[in-house]
Amino acid sequence: MKIRSADVNVTSPGRNFVTLRITTDDGLTGLGDATLNGRELAVRSYLADHVVPLLTGRDAGRIEDTWQYLYRGGYWRRGPVTMAAIAAVDTALWDIKAKAAGMPLYQLLGGRSRRGALAYGHASGQDIPELLDSVRAHLADGFQAVRIQSGVPGLGPVYGVAAGTGSGGTRYDYEPARRSADGPALPVEETWDTRAYLRHLPRVFDAVRQEFGPELPLLHDGHHRMTPIQAARLGRDLEPYDLFWLEDATPSEDQAAWRLIRGHTTTPLATGEVFNSAYDYTTLISERLIDYVRSAVTHTGGITAMRKLLDLAALYGIKSGLHGPTDVSPVGMAAALHLDLAIHNFGIQEYMRHDPRTLEVFRTSYTFQDGLLHPGETPGLGVELDDEAAARFPYTPAYLPVNRLRDGTVHDW
Template sequence: MHVTGYELFSVPPRWLFLKLTTSDGTVGWGEPALEGRTRTVRAAVSELVEDFLLGNDPMEIERHWQRCYRGGHYRGGPILSSAIAGIDQALWDIKGQQLGVPVYQLLGGRARDRIPLYQWVGGDQPGEVAADAERAVDDGYSVVKLTMTARSHTRNSEEVVEIARDRVAAVDDAVGDEADIAVDCRGRISKGRLPRLASVLEPYGVRFLEEPVLPDQNESLERLSPTVGAPMATGQRMYTRWDFKRVLGNDAVAIVQPDITHAGGISEVKKIAAMAEAYDVDVMPKCPVGPISLAACLQIDFSTPNAVLQEQSIGVHELEGNEHLRYLEDPTVFEYDDGNLEPPTEPGLGIDVDESYVREQSEKEIRWQTPLWHHEDGSVAEW
């Protein structure tokens, strides 16, 4: 058996799907998306598949990962790691189907019987965020996450702190007795102002602070950690185990959040999770993208003892045309009970992609770009 072909599909709202086909007709799906850079990642996936996969045995996943990563003089970064991630997911999907088991069985078997999900909630004003949080709790979620501000303000201002406090306070008033609240900083606050933010939010018992500093300031996390009461989490904009080792070795964070679509796929995220376990650090895989990536995340969740919570974007109102489940033949695979998902039982990634619908949607013009925000003085702001 060998890889005989591939296809790439750009689909709404901002996702990229990869279909790998083998000589015996087995099809594996992956999601090598990088939101806002779809055309660039498409080119990278094509180069890697044509250079290293076509004509080769898809079962040799580790060899293919190493060839894709080390086969060029330049390594890492979001483009290459996202391309590898989608290829890796598709190869695991094929291998699971060939052996007739879910991928998590090939990663050591189940470490748990269910994994809790959390829901991102949003809105421009505190009342809107609170209403969205109430909706999420009504839907069964016990953890909600909000961004600290609806837009970027001057990062080193007291205004940023006050806005974050008002948003968290409104959500706490609405659902504080029923759900934990997490806060995504998204780099919208300076590291100098972070201790002040943590102090103001302390009465609300924040579950975790996500990306409290920009990823290129991660060296500051060790110093800041004692000043921040809430557990700190980071990892969405980190792409390899070599990136994560810099925050694991100094007790800088309590939670790592590798994105299975950007951080090298199932193979790499499993290694990142094992590294984190050695440092008593929890894992919460990031998944603000599509259903193939969510299916891949679940393979990590159910085979990883230190995985504690799973992000997902089903129904997130931020994404126009977010028909997350419409891309699946059987959307019930992601049906949750009391905010928890049980392990998939079908082989491979455990999903059947509705290829006809994927092809139909790929005919649309997809040109999603990360919003470009500016401060009042015209300078570029963090999104």
């Protein structure tokens, strides 16, 4: 079974997505997600100009060999663009292999380890009453775990907090990616104050626990905004509220910084959504400095690489918490769900529902019921790309925001 062709599709049904489709000489097709938010065209060029010409004529069944060929053969290794491109090829080849076998992908990964993957939703509000309404709406939608994000008194818009709950009480599209049809799209600039945030957040969790009790799993994302000692303080201050995890408390490039955090709090820790290889985790995993791996299949070299990373984490008692935002396409989400169902050390799956326009372009078979996600029983990934629908949504430049302190200094977020 040889690769006959490969093509790259860029479409923007509410968000920009980059999708690789590989076609074999016997007519099987496989999809891979290569979306890199705000840098989509860089990955499209990497794939179309440098990777696709290497694929024609290769054996579609040699997934491990192809992964190594693209990773080691290119000389320049790692980085988000390279690893997103490799992930797209790898995921598409797994899709083809499972279709050829007539099985959903999770069967080829070892079969089902659970009924479904526990998912958490994103509850948020500009103030505490609005946040509580958002939690109620997520529970009504079937979620059994929720991430808690709140505006901070005295600050304007904060990334991770929806502008309003809107009709029906639930908002999933909190990311203020700016788009413009008549001029350059520039990132929104937000203002941040870490001390104000640290003072406010324990009050937020106190209100949520008083309203919803001790059983509901609660998560929080720090978006890399704290220094290690600030993160240590927050983890300690939130211990009475029994968090499922505190995520991305500090920039994680300095893995050793997490020793300080771990030494000061028993709040479970998660990080890694901006990582793109197992090497980014070596200290964090080997020293048990985190409890959950947060990378996305799309940004970490695909199913082959993610399975190896999660197997390494399992040796140290660390679980999965795979990244699942709306800028990972339904193809990337499906890949995560097949892994979630198969691996032993599953923890939880992030789930943001895609825009209805996105689901017109990507036809999916995965389901969400009673708080659990399931990838479905369709052979392969269970996602198909509708080319006609995709053509109705041309690429539109959009960027996530830039964060600044009150004095104008560019800050992490």
